[in-house]
Amino acid sequence: MQSLECLRPSAPMDCLATVLDSSYITPTIKSIWVHLSNPEFRFLPGQSVWPKFERDGRKFSKIYSIASSPERCPKVELCVSRVGWSSAYIQDLEIGATIPVRGPYGLMTLNQLPKRPRLYVAEGSGIAPLKSQIDWLRDCGYSQPVWLVLANPETADCLPYHDYWRSLQQTWRPFHYVEAIHCSPESALVAQDLDLSQFEIDICGVGDRVSEIYEFILSMGANPNQVRSEKFIAF
Structure with a gap:
């Protein structure tokens, strides 16, 4: 370890x-x-x-x-x-x-426990690097709030690790799971009424969607110095 x-x-x-x-x-x-x-x-x-x-x-x-x-x-x-x-x-x-x-x-990583709350926004298998971070924060006993907003454009009603996230929300108090089912992660995020200026934010999704989510999050008051994004190409 x-x-x-x-x-x-x-x-x-x-x-x-x-x-x-x-x-x-x-x-x-x-x-x-x-x-x-x-x-x-x-x-x-x-x-x-x-x-x-x-x-x-x-x-x-x-x-x-x-x-x-x-x-x-x-x-x-x-x-x-x-x-x-x-x-x-x-x-x-x-x-x-x-x-x-x-x-x-890869560069969108953690090498020590963050000092601010964390917000993760993912679509589809873009959840992978964010799950690694979330699981590590849990393993370390991280106590700041950790929010995950998850959508899946490929199969809107089937979110990856869905049961796992629901269970984690019940067993790890800092963790909050937002299901974007049949809606965009942007829409699901608006409903939470979070002060995004307080969060460090990581976004991962396919291609141009990452830029769209990034710009939307900035429009909601996020500090650009506290927002990172990573896109993947599906093939």
Whole structure:
């Protein structure tokens, strides 16, 4: 276990990832747990790994955010949405299958406990790096308010980790879960009437949606110096 005073990632390294478990958490999104072969692997909550594989004669690599707390290393969780041939390959790996990966990578991270309340806004599998942060804050006994606003444009009535978030809200007092079902996260956020100037805010979603959510949050009074965003490309 890494102490709060020295939470640092390892330099990017090559590992062999062995699939331990794979299950659907929505009709299109899977939670995939893997075991990494290198015991020196360490990451910051919010970082990613880079699976390297070949399919149909094509070498391909794509970064996937880690969805679990660093406290679970060398086991890590990937959250993979089935939107193209690369994600389908990852989703279809059987228990016991192995795949080379390299990491960690990524800059929208935590390396110490924040001093302000946290707000997370995610769409679809963009929840992955934010879940890593939330789980780590819970593991550390973080006591500031933590809000999650979650939507899923792919399947509006199926939010990733839905039951988990509801349970976490019951067992961890600082955590507040806002379900954006059949509505945008912007609409769901307005209903909460939060003073966003008090929050550190992380946003993760697909493509241009990130910019839209970012601008909306600034219009609600968020401090731009306290807002970070990350987008992913679905393929």
